[in-house]
Amino acid sequence: MNSEPQTNQNVRYGEIVESDFRPPWWAKNRHMQTIFPRFIQKRAKLDYRKEKLVLPDGDFVNLIWAGNVQKSSGLIAMFHGLEGSIRSHYSNDMAANFVKQGYAVVLMHFRGCGGEQNATPRAYHSGETEDAWYVLNWLEQKFPETSKAAMGFSLGANMLLKLLSEQPKQKIVKAAMAVSTPFNLALCANSINQGFSKVYQAYLLKSMVNNLLIKMRNMDYGKLLKVTESQIKQFKSFRDFDEHITAPLHGFVDADDYYNKCSSQNFLKGITTPTLIVHAKDDPFMHESIVPDIDAISPNVCLEVSENGGHVGFLQGTPWRPKIWMQQRANTFFQPFIAGKATHLFTGNPQ
Numbered sequence: 001m002n003s004e005p006q007t008n009q010n011v012r013y014g015e016i017v018e019s020d021f022r023p024p025w026w027a028k029n030r031h032m033q034t035i036f037p038r039f040i041q042k043r044a045k046l047d048y049r050k051e052k053l054v055l056p057d058g059d060f061v062n063l064i065w066a067g068n069v070q071k072s073s074g075l076i077a078m079f080h081g082l083e084g085s086i087r088s089h090y091s092n093d094m095a096a097n098f099v100k101q102g103y104a105v106v107l108m109h110f111r112g113c114g115g116e117q118n119a120t121p122r123a124y125h126s127g128e129t130e131d132a133w134y135v136l137n138w139l140e141q142k143f144p145e146t147s148k149a150a151m152g153f154s155l156g157a158n159m160l161l162k163l164l165s166e167q168p169k170q171k172i173v174k175a176a177m178a179v180s181t182p183f184n185l186a187l188c189a190n191s192i193n194q195g196f197s198k199v200y201q202a203y204l205l206k207s208m209v210n211n212l213l214i215k216m217r218n219m220d221y222g223k224l225l226k227v228t229e230s231q232i233k234q235f236k237s238f239r240d241f242d243e244h245i246t247a248p249l250h251g252f253v254d255a256d257d258y259y260n261k262c263s264s265q266n267f268l269k270g271i272t273t274p275t276l277i278v279h280a281k282d283d284p285f286m287h288e289s290i291v292p293d294i295d296a297i298s299p300n301v302c303l304e305v306s307e308n309g310g311h312v313g314f315l316q317g318t319p320w321r322p323k324i325w326m327q328q329r330a331n332t333f334f335q336p337f338i339a340g341k342a343t344h345l346f347t348g349n350p351q
Contacts (some may be wrong), residue, residue, distance in 0.1 A: 011276055011333060014299040016291070019278065021314055021325045030282035031196065033310025036088045040281040040320050042179035044096035048086060053135065059120045061131055063110060066095045067104035074147040077139065077173070078107040079132060079156030081180075081312065083207045085114040090153050090312045090324075092177070096129075097327040103147075103338065108135050110156075112211060121219050123212075125183055125246050126155050127165040127262025140172045147338045150176045151330065153312050154285070156275075157181040158264040164275060165267035175337035176275045177330055180283055180312045183268075183290050185259035189239045200285060200311075201238060208241055209233065224249060265290075268297045275301045276333050278326055280309025304329075308310035 003328075027033055048066040055061065064086040069075055076098050080091050086107050095105040110124035111131065124131070139148060150173045153275075154161035157178035164176055182188040192201045209232055215221075216229060227244045235241050243255040252258040282287040291305055309325075317323035 011274070011302045013274065013302050014297065016131075016294050016297070016305060017322045019032070019277075019304040019309075021280075021306040021309055022316075024316055024318070026319060027315045028308055029286050030280070030308065030310045033101075033280070033282075033308060033313030033315050034200075034284055035094075036315055037224075037313055037324060038323070041089065043089065046086075046092050046096040046099070048095070053138065055131060055134060057120065058269065059111060059118050059122075061118075061135065062109040062114050062116060063093075063135070064107040064109065064114075065104070066107075067099040067211070069104040069143055069146060070130075072104035072146070073102045074149065074334070075104045075106065075139065075143060076334065077136060077148060077150045078105060079150070079152040079160055080107065080110070080113070081154030081156055083113065083204050083211075084153070084156070085109055085282075087114075087163055089151075093324060094151070094327060094330065097324075097331070101335075103334075106139065108132060113213070116341045117211070117218070118189045120223055121215070121221055122249055123246075125250055125262065126158045126182065127190040127258070128250065128311060129159055129166060132159060132163055133167065136170075136172050136229075146250055147174055147340065148172055149174055149334050149337055152176075152178050152181075154182065157317050158262070159185070160266045161264040161271065161277070162262065165270035168270055168272045170273065171270045173273055176273050177333055177335060178264075178275065178277045179279075179314075179326055180285070181277060181279060182286060183263060183265040183292055184257065184286075185263045187240065187290050188286045189255070189259065190231055191236065191290075192285050193237045193239070197284045205235060205238065205241060212245060265292045265296055268292060268301055271298045271300050273300060274337065276329075277301060277303045278306075278314070278329060279303065280306050280313070282308050283311045285311045 048064050051063045052060050098105050111118040112123050158181050161178050239255050247254050247258045314325040316325050
């Protein structure tokens with residue numbers, strides 16, 4: 001029998017609990033959970049429009065809008081994963097789901113993502129929160145009367161959790177949800193460099209390298225990087241890229257310094273915004289030991305962990321009529337906050 005979505009509306013804050021997600025018999029394998037939604041499942045229909053938002057340093061990010069904010073019951077800000085965009089399966093289908101619920105959606109493409117190179121040498125990374133914080137404040141000024149929530153996937157989930165910890169007094173985002181978070185970046189870099197998971201790494205790394213090489217032909221990186229184009233083409237792992245590109249471009253000593261300062265496991269304790277984290281132990285991008293201890297999370301965070309689910313998968317239904325469990329989970333989690341009926345009242349600073 002296929003397991004149908006079961007969602008618990010009563011979020012248990014300050015706890016690590018077993019998720020209600022159960023995979024169907026045909027999709028218990030973690031790679032099936034990860035690959036099927038990306039390459040096989042048909043995309044939901046989504047009408048959207050693009051807006052270029054200029055940032056304080058003169059660079060820009062492209063925003064993707066879906067739904068009508070003025071007529072919506074709330075606005076969900078979304079943040080995609082590594083090398084992702086609105087075309088990513090989770091972004092497109094989650095946005096379509098939210099629009100059906102009566103919400104409007106705005107997805108922020110990280111700098112250089114979504115098919116358009118950004119205007120400065122710097123790019124984005126798992127801990128770069130300045131752009132997202134600027135966008136959230138811009139949204140609040142533009143739509144002050146609209147209830148807002150935020151959702152991040154993978155790299156975007158790590159970034160969002162770090163941002164919420166850095167802004168404990170923020171009132172813009174009423175609630176947040178993080179899916180498939182790389183809590184420990186060093187452990188993730190090592191884990192994805194092993195076994196079949198190296199296939200995912202190679203796929204993403206190729207995109208990262210190609211985008212960088214295109215930028216290097218249009219901008220002078222001579223004083224910023226100590227590697228040549230030929231050396232960049234020889235990168236074999238995320239750690240190679242982070243050591244020679246991410247770290248020097250964004251002010252870190254090396255890859256380990258970047259991983260230590262940006263891993264969201266170090267920020268969970270400081271979150272004061274009601275936050276739901278959904279994670280699968282069998283995520284092929286990570287090792288199951290990545291799940292934080294209970295002492296690492298704040299009274300405002302609920303971490304729901306399932307044995308299965310893959311990376312941004314959580315696939316249910318049948319091969320002919322697949323369903324994504326995390327869509328319904330997001331709906332039931334956000335609805336009380338958007339409607340102003342949430343019962344979570346903790347407002348103090350975490351101990």
